[in-house]
Amino acid sequence: MTITTESPAAARGRTYSRWTALVVLCTGALMTILDGNIVTVAMPAVQRDLGFTGPGLAWVVNAYLIPFGGLLLLAGRLGDLVGRKRMFTAGLALFTAASVLCGVATGREVLVAARAVQGVGGAMTMAVVLGMVVALFPEPRERARAIAVFSAVGAAGGALGTFLGGALTEALSWHWIFLINLPIGVAAWAAAVRVLAPDEGAGHGHGHGHGHGVDYPGAALVTGALMLTVYTITGAGGPGAVTTVFLSLAALALFVAFAMRQARAARPLLRLRLFRSRLLTGANAVQVLMVATMYGFQFIGALYLQRVLGYGELATGTAFLPAPVLIGVLMLGLSARTIGRFGAYRVLLAGLVLIVAGMALLSRAPVDGGYLTDVLPPMLLLAAGFAAAMPALTGLAMSGAREEDAGLASGLFNTTQVVGGSLGLAALSALAATRTDGLLGRGSAAVTATAEGYQLAFRVAAVVATGALVLAAIVLRSRAGTRG
16 A cells, blocks of 8 residues: 655645635636726716716616625635536636726717626626635635735734725826736736636536526526615615615515525525525625625715815825725734634624724714814724634635535625615715705805714714624634633
8 A cells, every 4th residue: 555645845835736726716806996996086087088967877887796795605606516627717707808898988878888797797806806805715714815915814804995096086187097917817817717627516527517407597587686675775866766665575585486496496696505604604694794894984984085175186096095994914823823823703793893993984074074083093093903803704604505515605695795885875975965965955054064964974984884893793603712
């Protein structure tokens, strides 16, 4: 009997290839995350060039978010069946091609259609990334480090999008916020084909093709329900509007029909047993509240700098830079070690406490405020809190899923992130606008009314963050949670 052992050189090579694969996965994810934010600062320039109306301009964002949020769950499940590498590389190629179409668009319809295709490619890319990270790093300590790296890229990418959008628009033109994806996308795709290990997927070898394991009626129901939900949040009018109520009821009906279908289907798209995991379900619920808070800060905070303190596009983007820098330093330098020492549960709670404190400080942001005194301190608290909370929350969510459901769990986690972000933006923006309009109607000065509207939004965000803290403390406490 011959016993073979892996040489130290082979082990080092295998470790190197896994971390190289993580870099490739993070690059693909970063492109899609940046694209959700990079366009916001360039919106006035897009409107001037292409002649968008005010309501029509919102579709430059919505056309991306609706398919992105609606297809994450389906793309995650398909990745489990046909192979996550296939789904990732196909999504990356589609996203890159659509980015070029966005960059060369000379008409409104072409830009909106290309943004929708970008959303499809982005969903295919992002849906399977967490599942691939979990598969690459089965050992708990290495997995915690890998998730910290991935979370740092995601968190920093959101804030960097604001900076890059302003810089590229002012230095070149808004077209380059999309065209910059071409060289990055081509390089990432080529590296993914070479570096990522092939995986056949759970649908391989069943004799009926990959599609045999897909519940197509269930896929249609949940995709329609998610797209309708994102559309209702982002584009259907103010809270209480008849259209909003009707679409909300329609989305709810589709979700109920989907749940009933999954309970009866021979090969369900979403195994309902997945939700029996308290860690997975609880982590997704906490994420909705936490991300709603953070997305609200990013959007309302940028408006406060521009409309109250008088910052320009590039200055606003630059003002946000300390947040991604701090997030990157803390996540890469401390996050995995801190989780390993204190456990994901405790680190998550500490992060949420910092987020609540940061939002409470922001709710005092005055009309004559200053960046160094009224914006930077709470921003750093929020960044530190998010740097602690997000990797811990991601680890808890993915630890509650089986290996064969990793892609689906990844898609679900990303879906709740999109829904939470959309809810935060819509609700906090509506609250701020309503408060501002009411004060203007009573004769307040425009800048004073605007500032008080933003203060209300930040106060509500602090309450939402407190809700996330309480929910996490109650639901996520377990032996797995305290161990990390």
